[in-house]
């Protein structure tokens with residue numbers, strides 16, 4: 001059943017599992033655990049329903065980047081000043097809606113490198129997280145469907161390595177653009193940028209066609225793919241939304257170990273608190289900000305830090321809220337000799353209205369497809385790079401894990417700059433995908449409704465700054481390729497010297513919105529918050545399944561790794577209670 005107010009929840013209802021957060025990972029668990037008709041499951045979500053007011057922003061693929069920040073779908077977090085980015089406070093979107101961040105993200109679907117999974121397995125001491133064993137869960141997650149424009153996708157991906165029967169819809173670009181052939185020509189002209197027939201093979205290096213979580217003309221999210229179908233077809237799954245978990249409640253002790261099977265929740269800071277209890281487990285899937293915040297509010301965290309905000313430590317867990325890692329992004333634009341369809345729509349007005357009309361009349365056109373890019377590419381720094389030498393070690397997970405990403409925008413792509421009111425543009429987005437900067441998330445108050453202090457320390461290290469510089473130089477070499485000779489007409493910004501690039505970075509770099517590892521897995525309770533089975537150290541009844549639990553950030557766009565990991569986590573939980 002679906003409730004939008006905790007006062008409506010049936011009293012004295014015994015749940016086997018309580019899942020905190022109806023986000024990307026949480027909804028996979030809700031759907032998979034409720035497959036067992038003997039188990040009763042409650043999902044508690046702070047945010048809103050995924051339909052209703054302004055829902056075109058989270059349904060129409062091209063409008064995805066407008067779903068946050070500053071909307072009712074977003075928690076509307078802001079970082080504290082970021083030293084490397086001219087001390088700016090950066091908006092840091094997180095989905096506040098069924099589906100969580102999968103309902104507001106840019107829909108890029110990349111499994112990342114097999115080395116990332118193998119490294120997870122090594123750190124966790126469980127090779128079940130490694131590539132070979134987890135690959136079946138990638139198939140289980142995915143339902144690859146034809147591109148929305150019906151074009152022939154032969155040669156644009158390798159069908160054998162994709163799932164066709166899972167819940168989450170994925171597809172290749174549904175609107176072809178006038179740069180697509182040029183991007184592919186570069187792969188024939190310039191050996192620095194080779195073609196990769198499918199970046200989802202476990203080896204993402206090179207330039208591939210991009211896969212998105214789009215089916216037909218609509219976004220596919222963990223809400224549309226997993227949660228809503230399960231709610232509509234099963235009686236053993238309850239959802240309450242508009243309801244924030246305020247803390248975990250200790251329900252007893254197992255010897256000297258505290259058991260946390262109780263959950264407290266409310267609609268607002270001053271409103272009535274409600275509680276529910278799980279007979280088996282409470283599962284934290286509140287994301288990289290929500291999960292550490294709830295742990296800290298419950299007295300699970302660094303003892304001294306908790307004391308400062310007046311919370312008594314029940315479990316001294318030093319890594320809660322530490323190791324916050326994110327991918328910094330920088331967009332560079334060139335002026336282009338083209339009439340691209342993207343720029344006029346981004347400026348709004350008539351072009352946007354016409355696009356919407358076409359969308360509603362035919363389900364086709366620019367708005368029906370992801371506008372971020374039609375290709376996506378991942379690269380490593382050269383083995384003898386002085387940037388790697390200066391860092392002392394390679395921060396990536398291994399030989400198929402990239403250090404940086406380039407994506408190609410048929411228009412003025414930006415998430416931080418004002419869009420010029422005239423002209424046509426070509427953009428390349430550079431992302432550092434194996435960063436070494438680490439930040440923190442800490443409580444600002446013991447009031448659960450006060451946002452935590454978010455400090456990702458973006459571009460804090462020389463490695464990250466120099467790798468970003470390397471990526472920008474690579475994007476310039478890409479644009480100088482013959483294939484773009486009669487297309488790109490000039491630079492939009494002057495980025496010739498290293499100082500100019502560093503200055504531009506300090507002004508315009510931002511987050512790609514991939515926070516990770518704030519309650520990371522490590523076998524050692526001093527080094528991590530949860531063990532290899534995702535159970536919170538030195539507690540009973542508590543598991544973490546979301547981006548916060550990853551021991552490090554995967555080198556790519558992380559929603560696919562999170563879906564895949566949550567699919568396996570569901571089986572780990574089922575096995576634990578078999």
Ligand SMILES: Cc1cc2nc3c(=O)[nH]c(=O)nc-3n(C[C@H](O)[C@H](O)[C@H](O)COP(=O)(O)OP(=O)(O)OC[C@H]3O[C@@H](n4cnc5c(N)ncnc54)[C@H](O)[C@@H]3O)c2cc1C
Nearest residue numbers: 021023024025046100101106107108245290547557558559
């Ligand atoms: C704007 C944006 C663009 C992105 N683009 C891409 C992309 O193109 N490709 C990609 O792979 N990744 C992308 N990402 C990242 C990706 O979407 C996230 O890494 C992933 O969805 C996180 O999954 P999660 O399950 O850890 O958390 P979430 O999906 O964020 O789920 C957490 C859920 O918990 C809820 N919650 C939090 N606290 C509480 C509480 N106290 N009580 C109850 N509920 C709570 C939240 O409201 C949310 O619904 C993007 C993210 C954003 C925000």
